Amino acid sequence: KEQQLYKEGMVKLMPDGWLLPAAFTRIADKIYNFKLRPSDVILMGMPKSGTTWLQEVLWTMLNNPDLNNDKTDTPTPMRSPQIEFDALADSNAWDKMMVDFGELPQSFQDMAAEFSFKEMKSEDGVFLKMCEALPDRRVMKTHLPFCLLPPYLLNSAKVVYAVRNPKDVVVSLYHHFKNFQFHSYTGTFDNFVKLFMEDDLLFSPYWPHLRSSWKMKDHPSVHFVFYEDMKTDTMAELRKLNEFLGANLTPQQLSNVVEHTSFSSMKSRLVEFEGKAFKSDAEKNEGFFRKGVIGDWKNHFSPELEKQMNHWIENNTANTNIIFKGN
Numbered sequence: 001k002e003q004q005l006y007k008e009g010m011v012k013l014m015p016d017g018w019l020l021p022a023a024f025t026r027i028a029d030k031i032y033n034f035k036l037r038p039s040d041v042i043l044m045g046m047p048k049s050g051t052t053w054l055q056e057v058l059w060t061m062l063n064n065p066d067l068n069n070d071k072t073d074t075p076t077p078m079r080s081p082q083i084e085f086d087a088l089a090d091s092n093a094w095d096k097m098m099v100d101f102g103e104l105p106q107s108f109q110d111m112a113a114e115f116s117f118k119e120m121k122s123e124d125g126v127f128l129k130m131c132e133a134l135p136d137r138r139v140m141k142t143h144l145p146f147c148l149l150p151p152y153l154l155n156s157a158k159v160v161y162a163v164r165n166p167k168d169v170v171v172s173l174y175h176h177f178k179n180f181q182f183h184s185y186t187g188t189f190d191n192f193v194k195l196f197m198e199d200d201l202l203f204s205p206y207w208p209h210l211r212s213s214w215k216m217k218d219h220p221s222v223h224f225v226f227y228e229d230m231k232t233d234t235m236a237e238l239r240k241l242n243e244f245l246g247a248n249l250t251p252q253q254l255s256n257v258v259e260h261t262s263f264s265s266m267k268s269r270l271v272e273f274e275g276k277a278f279k280s281d282a283e284k285n286e287g288f289f290r291k292g293v294i295g296d297w298k299n300h301f302s303p304e305l306e307k308q309m310n311h312w313i314e315n316n317t318a319n320t321n322i323i324f325k326g327n
């Protein structure tokens, strides 16, 4: 409950210093007390770890494995909402989401109107209401850490946690902040990496998030998925998920899901959305579905920056057995 104002519009929740839109404090209790069902799946992970991909995989496995659901064209976040999205959608919070990164090109209200979910600004928690209303089995996503989620989470639901090599995470995040209509980062890549390592970005800090979840990795209700494993052998990861979720999908259904959630399929379904939400052309690989590959960091890091980030990773993974892939 302890909090301090960080910069205008943002709040740092102590003791770890979770950096969130100040609007989060209005829905924090609602989230903490959110009523979960035993059939629920909560997808956790830091932004850019492949969470949208896994959201679509999990939702399709549990709700549309024969690919005959007519909701397929509905954007994933409407079928599988992000629990804390009301805090992000609040116009003030949105305006201030990335402090010091310049003026926003258009107001959030414009976009809300365009996508006809104008009520998004409601303090009642429109997205939480959507979550409440969803039929079984619900797949809900969050970038929040365990300590801000319902304390009985693991007794009542299953958690899938997405991890990706932080060097690729920061590259992906950099492009997102540069091109997403509401962030408009104009600084250098090197400076952005510094902001990331100094926990100065939304949903920071990185290590307490990952380490507090990694501690739970052997809990029977927790399953970790590495982005790099998903890329290397999607079917093998889906088989593990099938087992973990008790979904009993047939090999044919699993292969439907692999096909339906491939990078090109997901991108083709959302190209229009990308065009509206991102400043640059989705076709130029600058939209939300950007590249979707392992190791793009090699195209961005100077040897010196790579050394610094490796050092940061080594220091923070000492005494854990976290081993990132895609180095």
Ligand code: A3P
Binding pocket: 046, 047, 048, 049, 050, 051, 052, 053, 168, 171, 172, 173, 175, 261, 262, 263, 264, 266, 288, 289, 290, 291, 292, 293, 296
């Ligand atoms: P890149 O920017 O490296 O391309 P998140 O959803 O957690 O924010 O992660 C976004 C990243 O996942 C982006 O990475 C995006 O392209 C990638 N991604 C999204 N869908 C994907 C898919 N179906 N297959 C592979 N990567 C995907």
